[in-house]
Amino acid sequence: MTTTRRDLLKFGALAAASAALPGWAKPSKPIKRAAKPLNILILGGTGFTGPFQVNYALARGHKVTLFNRGKRPSPEWPSAVEQLFGDRNTGDLKSLQGRKWDVCIDNPTSLPFWVRDAGKVLKGNVGHYLFISTISVYADGSKQGITEDAPLAVYEGKDAMAETQDSLRADIEHLYGPLKALSEAEAHKQFGKRVTIVRPGYIVGPRDETDRFTYWPHRVAQGGEMLVPGDGSDPMQIIDGRDLGEWMIRLAETGTLGTFNAVGPAKPLSTTAMLKGCERVTGKKPTYTHVSPEFLEEKKVELPIWVSSKSGPYAGYGAVSNTRAMAAGLTYRPFDTTVTDLLAWFRSQPAERQATLRAGITREQEAALLKEWHAKL
Template identity: 45%
Template sequence: MNILVIGGTRFIGRHFVDLARARGHAITLFNRGKTNADLYPDVETIQGDRDKQGDLDQLRGRTWDAVLDTCGYIPRHVTMLAETLRDAVNQFAFISTISVYADPVQEGADEDAPLKTLDDATTEEVTGETYGGLKVLCERAADVIMPGRVVHIRPGLVVGSYDPTDRFTYWVDRIAKGGDVLVPGVASRRVQFIHAADLGAFMLRLIEDRVMGVYNAVNPTTPIHWGEWMESTKRATGSDAQFTWVSDEFLQTHNVTGAELPFWVPAPHDGVLGVSNQRAIERGLTSLSIDQVVAETLAWSRSRPADHVWKAGLSAQREAELLAKWRAN
């Protein structure tokens, strides 16, 4: 198949491109050439900015079996792309997010759950508050222009090599170091994530099978909880870590943020990490084991420069201070 990828050189897009090429598909990239520009010297790359119609016009007069949009965050941008490719592709695959669901999300919610709305539907400022609502409008923009030809993939937290956020990587690295590890909430709380390779494989399957519709792309394929995740990570890293579970209330009182404790979503909002993936499983979604995800992530993390600046996670000092206060509580 001939597949046009918008983006394609960082994290999710990179995993997809690697898998698609390994399966013999012809890839064309469209991006600004600002991230890993030399990653695929033998792949056709059309350099351009999706916010400039003149750049998008470079795509006219060509045809592809499908387009994968890895970086659509603003409805206007999705509209421009879809209108440009209306007669050029058979399928529009759009990477959305489980953040489209209206809060609080009920555990087990499926793809028909209520969606977020924005107070200002004209905003183009992407923030933590507008991100999900903007993705809802992006989905609708694609559907309006290509009715019946769009597949929306709604991932949860995506993990694995090349992850620029450090969210999952923080936990792998922290547990590997051992010692007393501060963990939020309770061990029985649901958690979900998906390795970028599993996500890439699922998206490629949807494109190869010409599947349309909406799918929650979250793993593991069987439900797990924080306790299982932490213990699996400890086992996979050969660590001597000991876990201290600290309540949501304590963490909120001490102004701990989700950036400091990635994946921590306090009740009653924690259902967002327990949505249904049954529809995706029926369409072929598979998952690496937690041990495999941890091992792959740890190996990649250790390959990075020693002076890597972490974008998520507690500092050692902050963690020690919180643990001391918790024990004195």
């Protein structure tokens, strides 16, 4: 079947929970120091995109403090980073009390009470609160060109503040978007006008433990006959985790407020264009066999990130508007760079990690599907 919002939520949650692994790629150009150094608090910071924020902030001359449970290994930072410990699940935020920061970036929150509790400690002690949300907050994902002003998903449970990580995981398809939407509302309640909401879609690149995008260049690199969904014209939206993380720091530097869809690339990326880009990087050119969305639906096959623009209730998730974000300074590194660095990172992982991708279909499944497809023709 086509990628659904369930797929987006499932892999989004996995990405948020990914372990901190090596993979910081040094920038090709020197990073200029910011005009005004900031004292930045990052809630989380050792997951997928957090280390990109930290490294960029340090390169720009900012002071960085991390707050988390300390259960993941921290990368080796290029300069000093203050580490505070606590547990937002239990309300243990004592290490944040009596401290002031210019900016707070909230990376991991999916539960409204996390924002409420952070507000109780940080309100009046941070000048700017930036919250990482998701495009899953939208009530209707079927429309093309979803803007930041579209209606949001409605929570239908009994008590949003009583929801926990366990209850979220148990019904992530129905709870993730609504609880993120309520977390956004709670951010405004706690921190007033000095709030920035950033709504990413699929975050990809080095350090991505979900393999949701890795599946495509990895498969292209293997060559041979390759199953391709649809006719190749369907849109794909991805953003390199480094582009997202670095933009968050620039938003903090400029004090930019508002709500933004953090999706990419700058220009529409079709399935065919994505595959051609993977060819350029890998030097391989598979033989593509295009199969219909209806066939994949019939066979209950899920292919990551790809969304048919002609079918499915979440077809618009491949074409969310990023106009406002680009106007606010969101930039994108070349697609080929993302693919090159992603594959380099993936191939640096242990052999057992590379052996089984966490998204997509196996070569055996693909061969069986292709055989069935050819038999239908």
